[in-house]
Amino acid sequence: MILAPLTAVAFLASCAPSPEGERHDAASSALSARDRLIACEQDPRVVAGLVTREICAGADIFFRETFEGNGRTCGSCHPVENNFTIDIPFIDALLESNPLDPLFIFEQDPELTDLETFELKANALVRENVDGFEDLDRKYVMRGVQHTLSLATTIAPDPANGTADVPLQRTGWSGDGAPGDGSLREFLTGGITQHLPTDLGREPGVAFRLPTGQELDLVLAYQLSLGRTNELDLTKVRLVDPKAEEGRLAFLDPNRGRCNVCHSNAGANHLDSGRNRNLDTGTRTAPGTNDPFGVFDGGYGGKGKAEPDLDVLETIDDGNLTGNTGYGDGTFNVPPIIEAVDTPPFFHSNAFGPDIEGAVHYYTLNFFRDSPAGKELEKRFGSPIAFPDSDIDKMGRFLRVLNAAFNLDLAKQRLEAAQVLALRFHDTRADVQRRLMELAEVEIDDALKVLFRPDTPLHPIASDRLHLAKGEIAAGLDAQRWSLRVGRIAAAISRVRNARDQFGSNITYRLGRGNLMY
Template identity: 30%
Template sequence: SHPLFVADTTTELGAAFERNNLLRSFALVTVNADGFENLSLKFTLRSVPSLLGTIVTNRAPAPGFFVDFTGSGQAPNPPERLGWGNDAPPLRDFALGAVLQHFTKSILRRPGVDFRVPSDRELDDLAAYQMSIGRDQDLDLTKLELRVQVANRGRRLFLDTGNIGEPGHKNCNACHFNGGGTVGFAFNPDAPGFTPRLDGNPRGFNAVSGINTNEAPLALALGIPRDGGFGVTPLPGGGFGNIGNVPGFGPAPVEEFAIPSLVEAGDTAPYFHNHSALTLEDSIAFYDSAPFRAINSVGGPIGPIPVSISSNPSDPEVRAIAAFLRTLTALDNLRSALSLIERGRLARVPADAREMARLAMGEIRDAQANLRGGVLGRARDGSLFEARAHLEAARSLLAQAADEQVPGAAAQAAWGEAANAARRAREALADPETLPRSYRR
């Protein structure tokens, strides 16, 4: 057994600490988000959300915009938006809950006995690190010029947005504004600058939304317990969530989850809080499923955000949107790779430089995988072929920079050539002038 699976070898943790079959096969972690009073009944099974780009995705909504229903429910409004429930403590304190949940030697969870409480320095360092990883700027999809045709078609579909409750649109940009983890809508007509267009009110707020992934076919087949997401109020259907004042409907139980950024989606499968969609295409096609169109979803009969998409993962529109998202992730891989290359070139300690080279190679390999995924793997597009060739050149050059047998002068030359190859790959995918400053190294 791998040391990660502590429940296998630590009998004091008991059977309720982890559901090892789902942890191993679907990467679902047992989380007692609503308290430790009854471990066998009061638990959820959640995926581990990405921390990339946390600095641009954790801002709570301002009062009065009603971009979500947390302010009108029985749950408090947290100062930051973290975790799948979006009701976690601020980032610095988040690690305290993680240690209490996952790092204990017994289910008694006694501080100083079953686990060590992190020091202030450790909490500061963890928070600083988490805020440093990933991108620190959002894209502007209306200005972004992609050179791969199917990806650019997906971009246009992604931006197809209507008004509140208006059918016939994709509405991706409503909840994932500019592909990120903030929303573009408001539900309060008295909010400053209000417009009914679902991507017409971007304020940089992260929010929660109910799309009924608890009833996704895979979640039901696995017997995953119902998860209420935001809040700790017992709900009639099971789980702990919130009672929201739903516009046009009144007080009602709601199961709401954080809206994640999609810029990194090509690297973060499976999808949703319960990993109920295995591929990007599956996750997009979910928005034409019976669960999403149910009464308790934002896409239901009275829901404010209907979605017009096919339930077939092989549908051309579904594939195009997935190609667009994989291209965004490849561009983010290149942003990260170029940052690592710059740090590696300047590193004074050879071992540090080689580590930067290995990390940059990982980002290049991720970009290569994204450009082979889905319909991109079969697309006959000159820009795509060019990007792949430059990525392979960058990977080969970084392998030289990472090799301790390569002389210093040759390694330095490899760094420079690798950076140029990565830039050429980026330019094959998009016009660099339409990318954020941090993407244009």
């Protein structure tokens, strides 16, 4: 079967710009959820059964709907080509290619001067009024942008941690990022209100429009289909690299890393419950984690409070020396580590790094040891956490391999989808095939970056094979006919698979179908 030429509306539902080009299409705000669902019925990925029309339509809303706001979309801060987050290299590249991108609307529109601060460009931190909009000058925090990968595995709340008024789901860095019932579904409403308004009065119907119930459902379906949908079993994983395998053992060992308690199976859930828990790990007290002009991040639970109620600057032994400077109880929810390795810097403040080893090193510092979470581990195991510097490198290598495997599975999933489309539809909508190939290459590049170690090489043979895979993709992108393109895709898949086989066994991810949308 060959698809007939698609309509302009259907084109919007499956077309995407190149990483260097315009990232938004404000005209798509005229499309209703029904329009998008109808358009997606003609999307080759839907016709081929690779994704559902609901996931397709949800992705189109996520990447292209402006909600009659300032021109931003969800994809402005969660671009698919940058692991669904923004960092300084991405921002620098965007400034060079498109300085008028809506991400920088606060510099272009006088009504939005205080929508962001200079720290967006300087540290990739966005301004968040997580505790309410009633005091815009004082009641805000600066936070990094969390990726939206593997949310299906990370948002079930753990009521055992004692946090008051546990939301329906844990979203955002403090676990209370969504308005209303605190669900991922309602997170879209909060994101529009926070980041997309045309003025800081933020009145619905004036500064933006609220999403419809159907739009909320569709975006939720898309987000839950991103990344992986399962957890690993680290007790069964075996790694070929000796230091990485030793890092796996240290990660699991209660007398060494103890990491598996809070990041069970290198995910986001607590070992005891299998659910996402809020913890005070001391990051709020560490240097470089707060706004230099006096805005301090108190984490969870600041909503409805008229005055600061937490001394963000104190450590467990310092006493109350500076007075209350933040809103909340000092806790933040736990992110998954597998996906985090290639999204540095780390924690809610982008203050730790620059590589994953820098984040691991944080847990050897007194900021963590003296924190409530550190004291809880000390009580649980009978001694303070302590592991040698050599374990930092080993655990870093372990996490790098898990992340690289995830990258390569995403790359293979996209290449295999491009292969299916080429075989079935030949050159009809070849642009979709090519974009999937480009995004596969992005994941290969991430894997190469993660595997690069200037001191002791990490899987150099795999890296060589990945460079060969990139060559096949480049040739396939240049191919003018589907028969030539599909051959290059098949060769690239083989190279990626052979590289992935170098890592070890039982690193088995189940991937969501939303990874095929952009």
